[in-house]
Amino acid sequence: MEQKENICSVAKKCGGCRYQGVPYEEQLRKKQRYTEGLLKKFGKVEPIIGMEDPYYYRNKVHAAFGRDRKGNVISGIYEEKSHRIVSVDDCMIEDKKSQEIIRTIRGMLKSFKIKTYDEDTGYGLLRHVLVRRGFSTGEIMVVLVTVSPIFPSKNNFVKALRKEHPEITTVVLNINDRQTSMVLGERNIVLYGPGFIKDRLMGLTFRISPSSFYQVNPVQTEKLYGKAMEFAAMTGHERVIDAYCGTGTIGIIASKKARDVIGVELNRDAIRDARMNARENHIRNVRFVPGDAGWFMEGMAAEGEKVDVVLMDPPRAGSDRKFLHSLLNLSPEKIVYVSCNPETLARDLEYLTRRDYQVKKMQPVDMFPVTDSVEVVTLLCNRRTRPKMK
Numbered sequence: 489m490e491q492k493e494n495i496c497s498v499a500k501k502c503g504g505c506r507y508q509g510v511p512y513e514e515q516l517r518k519k520q521r522y523t524e525g526l527l528k529k530f531g532k533v534e535p536i537i538g539m540e541d542p543y544y545y546r547n548k549v550h551a552a553f554g555r556d557r558k559g560n561v562i563s564g565i566y567e568e569k570s571h572r573i574v575s576v577d578d579c580m581i582e583d584k585k586s587q588e589i590i591r592t593i594r595g596m597l598k599s600f601k602i603k604t605y606d607e608d609t610g611y612g613l614l615r616h617v618l619v620r621r622g623f624s625t626g627e628i629m630v631v632l633v634t635v636s637p638i639f640p641s642k643n644n645f646v647k648a649l650r651k652e653h654p655e656i657t658t659v660v661l662n663i664n665d666r667q668t669s670m671v672l673g674e675r676n677i678v679l680y681g682p683g684f685i686k687d688r689l690m691g692l693t694f695r696i697s698p699s700s701f702y703q704v705n706p707v708q709t710e711k712l713y714g715k716a717m718e719f720a721a722m723t724g725h726e727r728v729i730d731a732y733c734g735t736g737t738i739g740i741i742a743s744k745k746a747r748d749v750i751g752v753e754l755n756r757d758a759i760r761d762a763r764m765n766a767r768e769n770h771i772r773n774v775r776f777v778p779g780d781a782g783w784f785m786e787g788m789a790a791e792g793e794k795v796d797v798v799l800m801d802p803p804r805a806g807s808d809r810k811f812l813h814s815l816l817n818l819s820p821e822k823i824v825y826v827s828c829n830p831e832t833l834a835r836d837l838e839y840l841t842r843r844d845y846q847v848k849k850m851q852p853v854d855m856f857p858v859t860d861s862v863e864v865v866t867l868l869c870n871r872r873t874r875p876k877m878k
């Protein structure tokens with residue numbers, strides 16, 4: 489493993505890599521202690537699954553664009569809790585090729601007379617650049633986030649960019665003209681290629697659009713999803729819900745071992761991707777529904793529908809009461825909860841374990857080395873379900 493424990497000059501301003509300078513084994517010990525502190529009251533926390541090479545793993549790289557005091561174009565991250573851009577040239581956790589592409593774009597702006605957007609004056613065009621890379625396919629998507637759909641000499645710009653980086657398979661212009669802290673706006677204009685990239689996970693192919701959620705650490709994602717499937721231990725007869733399904737990854741992987749799967753997700757772009765993903769992988773026993781997961785499951789429970797397993801992977805905020813309530817009403821035999829925030833996980837487990845569920849297994853996975861984030865897969869079983877006759 490390459491040792492890079494002390495090299496990032498902007499770590500303090502960025503706030504992302506809180507474990508900068510901490511040897512990887514020690515990072516894992518800290519994460520284990522933190523997770524146990526929050527979760528051991530529910531049962532045994534298995535030892536965290538770490539990475540062999542914990543650097544340059546992020547396959548989604550975002551850079552904000554602006555100018556420094558001298559008027560030079562800079563690209564990087566926002567200083568913690570502010571909108572001041574800190575110039576970043578070599579981030580130790582982001583994909584190297586994606587960072588190279590961002591540097592190339594920065595160098596091209598002057599000759600193409602493209603101004604970076606200034607939030608205070610409202611003047612300029614380019615706000616952010618997002619690069620996503622398919623780990624196993626090598627496909628690369630570049631998203632140029634601008635305040636206006638009018639991008640001067642766009643065809644020549646794309647041509648020049650691809651000349652430097654022929655690996656780029658698609659370029660998208662995303663229009664974000666609002667005063668918002670969200671990076672992406674709602675409108676996409678495809679400038680080159682199909683407007684999405686594909687990646688392979690656990691032998692299946694997945695399509696990723698500019699705004700769809702897709703795990704950012706592909707090596708650890710296979711371990712994470714592998715654990716989720718191991719915990720669900722399906723036999724091929726189960727009816728499954730993949731709640732908060734994103735582009736359908738977990739549900740499509742689960743469909744191989746289930747009777748049928750329903751995926752639910754708020755983001756319509758992700759649902760479109762999920763449906764395409766099912767088709768692409770010739771999966772017929774899965775369907776995807778747009779909407780609020782809690783609302784949808786409440787509706788299923790009200791109609792007396794039965795579900796055996798709920799796989800759930802909510803955002804950092806965890807699940808809301810409506811969702812947890814719908815879980816109790818639907819009363820699946822097993823819940824496999826994939827969480828990227830042990831604090832909200834602890835809160836939701838408290839709610840579920842005071843009612844019908846018991847925690848059986850908890851497995852932390854290090855999805856974000858050098859940062860202080862921990863992902864945890866938890867298996868809960870329904871106390872009211874009688875064990876099935878063999």
Ligand SMILES: C[S@@+](CC[C@H](N)C(=O)[O-])C[C@H]1O[C@@H](n2cnc3c(N)ncnc32)[C@H](O)[C@@H]1O
Binds near residue numbers: 731733735736738801
């Ligand atoms: C952590 S991601 C998980 C995605 C997916 N399971 C995966 O591994 O790629 C959480 C997802 O929940 C979706 N989401 C957030 N709130 C939701 C809600 N109330 N109902 C359904 N989906 C929701 C987000 O759009 C996002 O795609």
